[in-house]
Amino acid sequence: MPIHPSLIRKLRRIVGRKQVETGPAELLVYESDGLRLHTARPGCVVYPASTDEVSQLVKACCQAGVPFVPRGAGTGLSGGAISDGGVIIQLSRMNRVLAIHPDDRYAVVQTGVTNNDLSLQTRAYGLEFAPDPSSGVSCTIGGNVAEDAGGPHTLKYGVTHNHVLGQTVVFPDGETATLGGPFPVSTGPSFSSFLIGTEGTIAITTEIIVRLVPVPPAVITMLAIYSKVADATDAVSGILAAGVLPAALEMIDNLCIQAVEAHLKAGFPTDAAAVLLIELDGEETLMKRDAETVARVCREQGAAAFYTAETEEERLRLWQGRKHAAGALGKITHAFYTNDGVVPRSRLTDIFQAIYRIGDEYGLRIGNICHAGDGVIHPQILFDSDDPRGSERAMACSRDILLACLEMGGSITGEHGVGVEKRGYIHRMYSAADLAHMIRLRDGFNPGDHLNPGKIFPSDNKDDETGSVTSIPSGARE
Amino acid sequence: MTKEPSLTSSGWPDPGGTLQPRERSQVGELIIQARSRQVTIGSPQATYRWDLSRLDRVVSFHAPDMILTVETGLTLNAVKDIVEAEKLWLPLDMPGGGERSLAEYLSGDDSLSWLSHRYGTVRDWIVGLTALDDRGREVTSGARVVKNVAGYQLAPLYIGAGDALGPIVEVSFRLLPLPVPATVVWWQADNPDPLVAIWQQSRRISHPSGRGEPWEAFRLEHLDGQWRLDGLTRFPPETAAAWGSSAVVESGEAVAETDAPPREGQKNALQSDIRIQVFPTQVPELLASLHSLGVELTCYPAAGVVQVGRLDGLKERSDLESFLAAVADKGGRVQPMTADVPVKLPAPTSLSADRVLMTRVKRILDPEGIFGLLPVEQW
Numbered sequence: 001m002p003i004h005p006s007l008i009r010k011l012r013r014i015v016g017r018k019q020v021e022t023g024p025a026e027l028l029v030y031e032s033d034g035l036r037l038h039t040a041r042p043g044c045v046v047y048p049a050s051t052d053e054v055s056q057l058v059k060a061c062c063q064a065g066v067p068f069v070p071r072g073a074g075t076g077l078s079g080g081a082i083s084d085g086g087v088i089i090q091l092s093r094m095n096r097v098l099a100i101h102p103d104d105r106y107a108v109v110q111t112g113v114t115n116n117d118l119s120l121q122t123r124a125y126g127l128e129f130a131p132d133p134s135s136g137v138s139c140t141i142g143g144n145v146a147e148d149a150g151g152p153h154t155l156k157y158g159v160t161h162n163h164v165l166g167q168t169v170v171f172p173d174g175e176t177a178t179l180g181g182p183f184p185v186s187t188g189p190s191f192s193s194f195l196i197g198t199e200g201t202i203a204i205t206t207e208i209i210v211r212l213v214p215v216p217p218a219v220i221t222m223l224a225i226y227s228k229v230a231d232a233t234d235a236v237s238g239i240l241a242a243g244v245l246p247a248a249l250e251m252i253d254n255l256c257i258q259a260v261e262a263h264l265k266a267g268f269p270t271d272a273a274a275v276l277l278i279e280l281d282g283e284e285t286l287m288k289r290d291a292e293t294v295a296r297v298c299r300e301q302g303a304a305a306f307y308t309a310e311t312e313e314e315r316l317r318l319w320q321g322r323k324h325a326a327g328a329l330g331k332i333t334h335a336f337y338t339n340d341g342v343v344p345r346s347r348l349t350d351i352f353q354a355i356y357r358i359g360d361e362y363g364l365r366i367g368n369i370c371h372a373g374d375g376v377i378h379p380q381i382l383f384d385s386d387d388p389r390g391s392e393r394a395m396a397c398s399r400d401i402l403l404a405c406l407e408m409g410g411s412i413t414g415e416h417g418v419g420v421e422k423r424g425y426i427h428r429m430y431s432a433a434d435l436a437h438m439i440r441l442r443d444g445f446n447p448g449d450h451l452n453p454g455k456i457f458p459s460d461n462k463d464d465e466t467g468s469v470t471s472i473p474s475g476a477r478e
Numbered sequence: 479m480t481k482e483p484s485l486t487s488s489g490w491p492d493p494g495g496t497l498q499p500r501e502r503s504q505v506g507e508l509i510i511q512a513r514s515r516q517v518t519i520g521s522p523q524a525t526y527r528w529d530l531s532r533l534d535r536v537v538s539f540h541a542p543d544m545i546l547t548v549e550t551g552l553t554l555n556a557v558k559d560i561v562e563a564e565k566l567w568l569p570l571d572m573p574g575g576g577e578r579s580l581a582e583y584l585s586g587d588d589s590l591s592w593l594s595h596r597y598g599t600v601r602d603w604i605v606g607l608t609a610l611d612d613r614g615r616e617v618t619s620g621a622r623v624v625k626n627v628a629g630y631q632l633a634p635l636y637i638g639a640g641d642a643l644g645p646i647v648e649v650s651f652r653l654l655p656l657p658v659p660a661t662v663v664w665w666q667a668d669n670p671d672p673l674v675a676i677w678q679q680s681r682r683i684s685h686p687s688g689r690g691e692p693w694e695a696f697r698l699e700h701l702d703g704q705w706r707l708d709g710l711t712r713f714p715p716e717t718a719a720a721w722g723s724s725a726v727v728e729s730g731e732a733v734a735e736t737d738a739p740p741r742e743g744q745k746n747a748l749q750s751d752i753r754i755q756v757f758p759t760q761v762p763e764l765l766a767s768l769h770s771l772g773v774e775l776t777c778y779p780a781a782g783v784v785q786v787g788r789l790d791g792l793k794e795r796s797d798l799e800s801f802l803a804a805v806a807d808k809g810g811r812v813q814p815m816t817a818d819v820p821v822k823l824p825a826p827t828s829l830s831a832d833r834v835l836m837t838r839v840k841r842i843l844d845p846e847g848i849f850g851l852l853p854v855e856q857w
Binding site: 101154179182183190193343418 | 622632637692717781811836
């Protein structure tokens with residue numbers, strides 16, 4: 001149902017005529033986020049430039065009873081920033097770094113600042129914002145907050161909630177609040193911390209106070225090459241058991257290696273079953289000792305070869321190979337579906353066996369990118385987009401992988417969020433009482449579910465797109 | 479069910495007593511009974527408080543996963559012993575030497591230590607949490623894995639809420655590999671200035687040509703008339719001692735201690751009454767003022783935190799009260815750490831947005847107030 005012209009007029013009065021899009025061609029961009037398999041057409045898109053404008057927009061939408069969805073760069077991978085007929089509040093104009101306080105090590109940013117832009121500015125002071133999702137070039141800090149984003153270096157540095165000190169938010173009734181504060185540590189309950197990872201279902205974040213940490217003085221990046229995936233995953237446990245905490249501990253398997261080498265030539269041997277990319281950072285003396293330990297463990301666990309990047313150029317090339325591994329798959333397939341699950345670290349070997357078996361059962365090729373140190377897996381399920389049932393089979397394959405993660409004591413999402421993609425599985429992770437408790441909180445702050453409706457929790461009244469459940473579990477609503 | 483000597487005819491202790499469930503299922507039963515009896519259990523203002531010390535099971539621990547799930551009756555020291563036996567580490571130090579139960583630490587609001595600036599506070603290490611809701615049902619959020627973003631994470635709401643949203647009965651911690659033994663270097667002086675200068679010098683970032691930050695934590699103390707700065711590093715003692723002697727020390731000497739540093743509470747003799755929080759850049763001025771007032775204190779300078787104690791012996795309390803009011807006026811945070819602080823603290827002009835929202839959370843999750851008042855409602 002189109003949005004009533006009177007609301008469109010109201011929105012234009014708030015943000016200006018040119019800052020509201022209603023044309024089908026313009027709306028096309030907003031039909032999906034990074035998860036292209038879930039699409040929905042919004043009624044319009046508005047581009048506010050301030051917290052006050054966001055507040056006014058929200059009030060206008062509420063009065064009209066029209067749902068609204070905050071959106072950053074649209075790089076999310078769980079369909080968290082799409083709206084079926086509602087208003088997309090596109091926050092990309094709010095892209096200023098408002099202040100950097102190097103001596104007190106924090107910065108204040110608007111929600112639409114990208115990780116990359118923030119890092120460029122803070123690195124001048126020898127400081128950085130630690131979370132580094134692979135989409136850091138374009139993803140926004142507001143998006144990081146919504147999803148509690150991680151990235152390869154969170155093994156050592158933690159995720160977004162460990163690095164956000166405070167935020168300014170707009171609630172679904174248009175009220176604004178500034179939460180937390182710039183002091184380096186806080187104790188006690190924190191509503192600001194609670195909001196991180198709620199996927200924009202309780203409030204819209206418009207400004208963020210982030211902690212800055214010193215850029216490590218030195219880095220060592222190593223590559224271990226394996227002819228068996230199981231040896232690589234065993235080495236992951238071995239490194240940590242040896243008392244080494246790498247800044248990053250990543251794995252990619254053969255299919256992704258093939259794609260990377262066809263596209264980027266990062267230097268990964270194409271006959272390897274898997275490679276581990278291991279990065280240490282910190283003080284040089286301490287790192288050298290750890291690097292020796294890592295090399296020894298990797299060899300003991302059957303590494304066919306082990307290299308250390310000798311130059312910054314080599315190091316960056318290895319990281320390019322890792323960070324663009326998913327994109328490189330586009331060179332060998334027309335379509336692929338990115339899964340995001342977690343297992344306890346000791347079950348990595350088991351989950352990879354399960355992934356390959358499930359892929360075989362569906363007749364689908366799967367390449368794997370993995371934050372191995374965290375137990376986070378990102379199987380990339382390749383499918384034929386010309387096959388009318390191709391995407392359906394890929395999603396079914398993804399479902400089986402997630403169920404395998406849960407059977408192994410893991411989670412359905414490590415960093416991409418639930419969004420619409422996985423809302424049909426959340427009841428497999430939590431009991432009806434658990435979900436009821438969470439939904440009480442959502443309904444308490446977002447009555448009527450006008451803000452980002454239908455995300456995280458299964459809907460009451462319509463079939464779930466994933467097909468795994470058709471309604472909210474009995475008892476999950478009071 | 480209770481350790482209180484004085485019981486009513488119904489088997490419940492007299493009001494003001496403590497409820498000590500033997501097992502998890504009893505926690506929910508007691509909540510249901512409390513509802514029917516129209517009494518409150520939980521927060522410091524409730525009719526009854528919890529003592530969960532008998533809920534002390536290790537629920538799951540597989541060292542290679544670096545995740546420990548325990549009931550909250552275990553003491554922090556017991557948790558540390560369990561993980562350190564497997565060469566793992568939970569980088570938390572707590573007041574009281576870790577002898578209190580996790581439930582007490584999680585309920586309260588005093589978990590800062592000298593490790594907090596580098597490693598965060600307790601909520602940074604909890605990946606999963608189980609509490610009881612107002613109907614006596616267990617509710618869980620999070621998971622027993624390092625990373626998980628499925629659903630809402632309740633830990634930031636429940637930790638420090640004084641059991642006023644419900645008792646926390648189980649938590650999962652993520653752990654780190656046990657690091658190499660730490661070295662502690664300390665300096666002593668008769669005033670804070672040279673010690674602050676050492677800390678400031680250490681904080682200067684000279685990257686990329688310099689060595690960055692070799693220090694993991696600093697603690698500055700004024701106890702028994704002596705000022706002392708402790709610096710914690712993972713470098714070996716001989717290296718650290720060399721930095722110590724080359725540092726700017728106007729009075730005092732640098733000594734390298736080779737043993738692992740004692741846990742915070744085992745070492746720290748100061749029972750703090752007040753916590754002051756400012757920006758790290760404001761710490762030198764704050765310490766100079768507190769030095770002139772003669773108060774005893776523990777300071778975590780990188781965190782901008784100063785904890786003041788032993789105020790009973792302070793002669794000029796009004797000077798401290800004026801000073802604290804001035805700190806609050808300039809945007810610093812002043813909060814009590816005990817129920818009966820012997821000086822008057824500045825009254826907050828308004829409740830912070832966080833506290834207002836926490837009261838809203840309280841109304842949502844416990845509309846009948848079965849768990850008593852939120853501690854923040856009293857501030």
